Amino acid sequence: MKQNLLANVAVKPNVWCAHDVLDPDDTPYFLQEIIPGDLLVEFLRTRDVRTLRSTLTTRQQVEYQQSRFFQHHGQKGLAFEDL
Amino acid sequence: MKSLGIGIDFGTTNSIAAVWGGDVTRILQEQKEALRPIAFWHQDANLGNRPHPSIVWYKPDDSVTVGFEARRNMQELSEALGHTFVRSIKRSLNAPEVVHGGRKRHPYEIAAEIFSHVRKHGEANPVLHGHKFQYCVVTVPVGFTGQQRRQIRRAMERAGLSLQTFVHEPFAAMVAHFYHPETKLGVLRGKRVLVFDWGGGTLDVCLAEGANDGSTLYELAHDGIADHAGDDFDRRIMADLRGRFLGRNPLITNDDIMNRCRAQDRFWINAELGKIELSREENVRVRVPNFLDGNPPIDLSETLRRADFEEMIRHEVDAAVACTLRCLDQARLKPSSIDYVVLVGGTSQIPMIRHRLEEVFGAKVQSTFEPDAAIARGAAIVAAEQWTAVNAVTLGCLMAHETFFPLLKRGEELVASSSKKYVFYCTDPRDGTANFIFCKQPLAGDSSVIPFADILQIPIRTDRPAQYRDLDRLLVRSSVSPDATLLVDVTHTGMGQSRQYEISDVSFGLKLT
Numbered sequence: 001m002k003q004n005l006l007a008n009v010a011v012k013p014n015v016w017c018a019h020d021v022l023d024p025d026d027t028p029y030f031l032q033e034i035i036p037g038d039l040l041v042e043f044l045r046t047r048d049v050r051t052l053r054s055t056l057t058t059r060q061q062v063e064y065q066q067s068r069f070f071q072h073h074g075q076k077g078l079a080f081e082d083l
Numbered sequence: 084m085k086s087l088g089i090g091i092d093f094g095t096t097n098s099i100a101a102v103w104g105g106d107v108t109r110i111l112q113e114q115k116e117a118l119r120p121i122a123f124w125h126q127d128a129n130l131g132n133r134p135h136p137s138i139v140w141y142k143p144d145d146s147v148t149v150g151f152e153a154r155r156n157m158q159e160l161s162e163a164l165g166h167t168f169v170r171s172i173k174r175s176l177n178a179p180e181v182v183h184g185g186r187k188r189h190p191y192e193i194a195a196e197i198f199s200h201v202r203k204h205g206e207a208n209p210v211l212h213g214h215k216f217q218y219c220v221v222t223v224p225v226g227f228t229g230q231q232r233r234q235i236r237r238a239m240e241r242a243g244l245s246l247q248t249f250v251h252e253p254f255a256a257m258v259a260h261f262y263h264p265e266t267k268l269g270v271l272r273g274k275r276v277l278v279f280d281w282g283g284g285t286l287d288v289c290l291a292e293g294a295n296d297g298s299t300l301y302e303l304a305h306d307g308i309a310d311h312a313g314d315d316f317d318r319r320i321m322a323d324l325r326g327r328f329l330g331r332n333p334l335i336t337n338d339d340i341m342n343r344c345r346a347q348d349r350f351w352i353n354a355e356l357g358k359i360e361l362s363r364e365e366n367v368r369v370r371v372p373n374f375l376d377g378n379p380p381i382d383l384s385e386t387l388r389r390a391d392f393e394e395m396i397r398h399e400v401d402a403a404v405a406c407t408l409r410c411l412d413q414a415r416l417k418p419s420s421i422d423y424v425v426l427v428g429g430t431s432q433i434p435m436i437r438h439r440l441e442e443v444f445g446a447k448v449q450s451t452f453e454p455d456a457a458i459a460r461g462a463a464i465v466a467a468e469q470w471t472a473v474n475a476v477t478l479g480c481l482m483a484h485e486t487f488f489p490l491l492k493r494g495e496e497l498v499a500s501s502s503k504k505y506v507f508y509c510t511d512p513r514d515g516t517a518n519f520i521f522c523k524q525p526l527a528g529d530s531s532v533i534p535f536a537d538i539l540q541i542p543i544r545t546d547r548p549a550q551y552r553d554l555d556r557l558l559v560r561s562s563v564s565p566d567a568t569l570l571v572d573v574t575h576t577g578m579g580q581s582r583q584y585e586i587s588d589v590s591f592g593l594k595l596t
Contacts, residue, residue, distance in 0.1 A: 013481040
C-alpha cells in the first residue's frame, strides 16, 4: 500500500474530531474552542476587546497576542494594541 | 478444548507445524506421553527430531522439493545446471520478486512451497486422521510489516491454507511455555514475562503481562533486531574458517576459493552444525571434504573454539541485551519487575547469551522445552483454544493541542472488521494541508504517546473559509485488515481526495475466556 511518507519534523497535527461522536452534525460548535485564536479572530471579523475576551478562551487569547507580536515586517497588524 | 487447532512457525531457517486439541490429549494419554501439542518433526535417523529446513529446491523439470531432502541435495547439486536452491526466503518477503537460477519468482510463491511441504507432512500424520489441515494460526516476527504479513497470507492461500490469526512469535512461545491443559495460562495471572527469541533470522523480544483475573494476556512492549541472528553468525564462522584455511595454505588465494570451491553450501551447513555443537562443547572440528577442486582435492578441517566464537558475536550479544533493556524501558519497568525470562530459538541457546541475561535478570532465566518447536506449539494452543487475538496497545492519531484520539483501543479484537467512520475537521487550514500524526499509547492508564515516524498529509482547500463552521471536513475510516494491521483511509469530503495509511506496529493480546 502506498503511503505518503514525510519526515515527521516540526509538523504539528491540525485536525480535530469530537471524542465518541461518530457522525457530528453540520454545525461543529466544538471547533470554536479548538482552532487557533488568531484564526478565530479572522472569522469573528472584529477586534473589539470585550467581544474577544468573552469569545476567546484563555489559550486563544494568548495565541492571538503572540500572532500579533510575531507578524513579519511590513505586514498589516495590530502589534502594539492592547486587547 | 473446543476443536483441533493447528499452528505453524514459518521460520527463516526452519519451519514446523504443531497440533493441539481434538483427540490429541487422548492419544498422548494412551501413549503415556506428556500433555503438550504434538509437533510434526522431521524424524532423522542421525539427527533425531528436527524442524523442516526452510529450503526450496527447484529442479530442472520444474518439480519442487522442500525440507531435509532439499538440504541434503544442496550439498551436491547447488552448482549443477538447472538446479536452484532458495534459503531464507522469509528475509526477502518485502521484495517484489527474487531471482534464483536466472528465473524470477515472487517471494510468496517460494514461501508457499514451504507452507505446502509443512501441510503435506502434517496431513500424513495419523493424529490428523479425519481432520483437515487448513485453518491455522501462523506466527510472525514482531518487526514484520503489513506487506510482509500480506505475503505470508498469500503464500498460505497458495498452499491451500487459511489464516485463523497471526500471533507474534515470542508471544506464541510464551503461551507454549506456560500452558497447562487444566489450568491453561493460570500461572501467568498478574505476572510479567519477558521472552527472548533469537533464531536464525531475527531477534524478537516481547514483554507480556497476564491480567489478575486471568481473562487476558497482553503484550506490554516488543522490540527486535532484524539483521543479526543465527544465519549471520554462520557466515561469520565461515569467514573465520576460510581465513584460517588460507593461513594454513599460503599458496591458495581468496580467488581460488571463489573459483574452485564447489562446496559452499556444504561449508555453510557444516559451519552451522559446528555452531550448534559449540553450545555443548568447548571445541569443535569443522570438516568439509573436497572443499577445493584440484588434483587431489583439498579438504577443509579447522578447529572452532567457543571462546573465539563468543568474541566474534560479542557486539551482537551486547546489542541484543540493549534491545532487551529498551523493551523494558518502553514499558517503564525494571528487571526486578519481571517474574520470568524465557529463552526461545536456537541462537538463544548459546551459553554466553544465557550468562549475559542472567547478569541482568538473575535466576529468572529459563529455557523453553524443545525451543525449535515452542513457537508452533504456542500457535497450536491459541488455535485449539480459539482464543481471540486482541489489540494490546491503543493506536490512534494526534489532534490539535497534542490531544490523542484512539482509533483502535486496547482490548478490541484483531480480526478483519468493517470500518469505523469518524468526521475530522482541519482546525487550521493556513498550511494548506491537514496533518495526521499516528501514534500508539503504550501504557494503559498513562496518556503519553509514541508517534510513528511518518505522517499523513492531505491537501485542503486553498481558499480561506469564511467562518469556522466551513472548515474542511475529513472523513476517516479505520478498519483492521486481514493482516492484523490498522488501515486508515482519510477522504476530504469536499475535494474527494483520499489517502491511506497502514499501521503495522500492532501489539498482540489474547482474550482467554
